[in-house]
Amino acid sequence: GAGASGIIAARQLKAAGIDVTILEARDDAIGGRLHKVCIAEFPPGSGRFVEVGGNWIEGLGNEAEVNPVYSLAWKHDLHFQPTDFHDVTYRSNKGAVDQAGFKKRFDEFNKMAESLEEMAEKREQLNLVDISLRAAYRMAGWYPQDEMDDSIEWNSFDYEQAESPDVSSFWKTSDIKTFKHYGDGSDFVMDQRGYQHILEAEAKSFGCGYGSECLQLGKVVTEIQWNFVQVHCKDGSVYKADYVVSSVSLGVLQNKDLKFTPPLPDWKIQAIHSFHMATYTKIFVAFPSKFWTDQTQWVWYGSERRGEYANWQVLDAKPFKKHFGGKHVLLCTVTGEIAHRVERQSDEKTLRELMVVLRNMYGPSVPDASAILVSRWHSDPLFRGSYTNWPIGMLIEEFDNLIAPVKRLWFTGEHTSMEYFGYVHGAILAGNRTGNDLVACI
Structure with missing residues (x-):
């Protein structure tokens, strides 16, 4: 995804010399939940x-x-x-x-x-x-x-x-x-360019702006195969990779809009459904x-x-x-x-x-x-809500499970920021962390 976390994670990976493809569902703009009319x-x-x-x-x-x-x-x-x-x-x-x-x-x-x-x-x-x-x-x-x-x-x-x-x-x-x-x-x-301008300009600065090969617009992801990574899109296209980073919102993860193959393990599913997606x-x-x-x-x-x-x-x-x-x-x-x-x-x-x-x-x-x-935002299938809220009694271990990778499938987004969930800077810091962690893993 080409929201704040996805763009920043891609930036960190590109800076380390790793080949990156960003799949963005919208066909006209990047920015995720930073979006002007x-x-x-x-x-x-x-x-x-x-x-x-x-x-x-x-x-x-x-x-x-x-x-x-x-x-x-x-x-x-x-x-x-x-x-x-x-x-x-x-x-x-x-x-x-x-x-x-x-x-x-x-x-x-x-x-x-x-x-x-x-x-x-x-x-x-x-x-x-x-x-x-x-x-x-x-x-x-x-x-x-x-x-x-x-x-x-x-x-x-x-x-x-x-x-x-x-x-x-x-x-x-x-x-x-x-x-x-x-x-x-x-x-x-x-700003008449929109709040999303900071992400558009940042993506352009590392070679993934509009018109680049590494940014693919109009790619609604329908299935992620994560044992041997293949990403399937609504238009029939399939992308193969060594790793995949999911930056979709918590709301999308909580719905049936995106299929994971094999199904995610129970510990991951429990963590996803334990947090709140607010509107x-x-x-x-x-x-x-x-x-x-x-x-x-x-x-x-x-x-x-x-x-x-x-x-x-x-x-x-x-x-x-x-x-x-x-x-x-x-x-x-x-x-x-x-x-x-x-x-x-x-x-x-x-x-x-x-x-x-x-x-x-x-x-x-x-x-x-x-x-x-x-x-x-709540009824938009690309988001299913506005941002994350932390419910009563949630354990740190549950949050650790929420952000943990599953083999070659990694997760990022504002919902993966323990201190700044729900905020743009939370999304940016999460993308930065995920990108750096994946670089270290590779």
């Missing part, structure tokens, strides 16, 4: 493209340990803009509310979250078993009381991990290593005119159902305004079961639901939207 402009006629996949360089500010995505972004002149996730206005289903009360409760949640680091250290010293993040929240004194509390919690955790605290590991998600190691900053990618769905909505009065980068909504249309990024706010050229665009994000429902239903139904929410927030004069665009 190529089929249409958004809003239509604007001349602007939007990212339906990864959008941020997350974990910035630590000069002693630089995020590898940041290094690639500077190397290939990617355009991005610092963002402030605390620049928020809260609105309920009755419209504007007292922001002082919201800020007070938001501060209380953040103080509780900061206290979890000490709790985690004590539990590790005592060698206690993992618990859910929900249990840890309660032990630290956090009990959501109303829709505002639910919104604060969802936007502070689910919006990042794409699953709820109820199913997430306290051990692996309470102290997200990305921000601890690389810094608290996050930059929003706003993070982006809904871009354009309007003929601006109706919101908030000057913040985000507006959070207190919905009756936790996480239902609770996060709105204002893409004509000052940091993003230049990119969208005065177009009036909001980006709403949903995760989990709500994301699955939104993917299944029509865009027209989703838009009707969104308009009810917006008119609850801003009143009946909100104009009808002029366009909508919904990402659908």
Whole structure:
């Protein structure tokens, strides 16, 4: 695959003088889950493209340990803009509310979250078993009381991990290593070449760019024979090799889209199905005119159902305004079961639901939207989800089995990064590790 892990693994192998062929299922672009909308402009006629996949360089500010995505972004002149996730206005289903009360409760949640680091250290010293993040929240004194509390919690955790605290590991998600190691900053990618540009440029730099013999587009892999390596594609082509590196997502591994011959051993299958593939769905909505009065980068909504249309990024706010050229665009994000429902239903139904929410927030004069665009990673057979989350009680041995090769079949991807699963830099570091390990093996 030609996502972040696949490209970087190929780079390491090529650097060691090893002959590499990259098989990419898409027929028009590399980048994997870094993917701009190529089929249409958004809003239509604007001349602007939007990212339906990864959008941020997350974990910035630590000069002693630089995020590898940041290094690639500077190397290939990617355009991005610092963002402030605390620049928020809260609105309920009755419209504007007292922001002082919201800020007070938001501060209380953040103080509780900061206290979890000490709790985690004590539990590790005592060698206690993992618990859910929900249990840890309660032990630290956090009990959501109303829709505002639910919104604060969802936007502070689910919006990042794409699953709820109820199913997430306290051990692996309470102290997200990305921000601890690389810094608290996050930059929003706003480049008309797309976030995928860093992978396109990197592939070109080692001879596997568009048009090269070592990059084969439109190759949907249907079967991998791993005793004596043969890779079969949907178009009937067959590739023989000494080794094969699978960089398909955890979601693809968990489905029947890809056949392994012989079948993978039970220990590998158990590990694959023990981790979670989460879904993070982006809904871009354009309007003929601006109706919101908030000057913040985000507006959070207190919905009756936790996480239902609770996060709105204002893409004509000052940091993003230049990119969208005065177009009036909001980006709403949903995760989990709500994301699955939104993917299944029509865009027209989703838009009707969104308009009810917006008119609850801003009143009946909100104009009808002029366009909508919904990402659908969960239902895409090339991905089957957005990124990995670490469930409760998972053992290190299970993770070791997840990343372990099976004879001549190797595995890489963001799901094979123990510290940075779910992140672009996790995918890059995993690809780097897999490539180097395979070079050493060869």
